[in-house]
Amino acid sequence: MKLRSMSRLLAAAATCLPLMASAGNVLLSDIASINVSGTPGVLRAGSIWAPAPAATAVGTLFDGSFLPTGTTWTNGTFWWDELLGQGNPLTIELQLNAPRTLERFVVQGDDNENYLVDWWDGAAWQLAYNAAAVFSFGMETRDSGLLPAITTDRLRIRAQGGDGYYSLSEVQAFEADRVPEPGSLALAGLALAALVTAGRRRPAAAR
Ligand SMILES: [Ca+2]
Numbered sequence: 001m002k003l004r005s006m007s008r009l010l011a012a013a014a015t016c017l018p019l020m021a022s023a024g025n026v027l028l029s030d031i032a033s034i035n036v037s038g039t040p041g042v043l044r045a046g047s048i049w050a051p052a053p054a055a056t057a058v059g060t061l062f063d064g065s066f067l068p069t070g071t072t073w074t075n076g077t078f079w080w081d082e083l084l085g086q087g088n089p090l091t092i093e094l095q096l097n098a099p100r101t102l103e104r105f106v107v108q109g110d111d112n113e114n115y116l117v118d119w120w121d122g123a124a125w126q127l128a129y130n131a132a133a134v135f136s137f138g139m140e141t142r143d144s145g146l147l148p149a150i151t152t153d154r155l156r157i158r159a160q161g162g163d164g165y166y167s168l169s170e171v172q173a174f175e176a177d178r179v180p181e182p183g184s185l186a187l188a189g190l191a192l193a194a195l196v197t198a199g200r201r202r203p204a205a206a207r
């Protein structure tokens with residue numbers, strides 16, 4: 001009986017795993033093409049940040065890997081200087097393989113400006129998420145939490161405000177049906193707790 005309880009518990013836990021896993025970041029596998037408009041990795045004349053390390057490849061924004069919080073904005077990031085020359089409003093546009101329904105975004109970028117994720121509604125760009133400035137130091141991760149779902153096959157990322165020294169290290173977009181919802185997790189937890197309690201309450205004779 002004890003063994004059966006354990007196997008039921010393991011089976012229940014296994015069914016909960018897909019809910020709890022951080023799967024569903026469509027940008028890990030569903031990007032058809034990336035188009036960068038603007039110049040990364042070049043500083044304005046006389047910048048206090050010179051000399052700076054080279055900017056990483058734009059693909060590092062979508063590899064699922066974050067930098068340690070507080071990493072200096074040019075260190076291992078895809079960075080750009082918005083105030084380079086006559087202005088350098090860099091944007092990163094993503095074409096997805098197919099339309100996806102998205103409801104959560106995670107952005108790791110420099111702390112002191114807003115990073116905006118836009119989505120294409122078929123006629124115009126619309127704001128999906130503003131990863132607002134947090135004013136600490138260096139790389140900071142912002143998580144939108146659950147948002148009203150949008151469906152699109154095109155996303156655009158840009159920065160706004162702050163000091164014009166912009167950088168990103170990770171951008172993630174989560175599909176609606178795979179984000180663990182607090183309600184689902186609570187139910188899964190209750191089911192597990194009930195199973196554990198049931199196992200413990202079995203009379204000694206049945207063991
Ligand atoms: Ca990354």
Ligand SMILES: [Ca+2]
Pocket residue numbers: 073110111112113162163164165166167
């Ligand atoms: Ca900055």
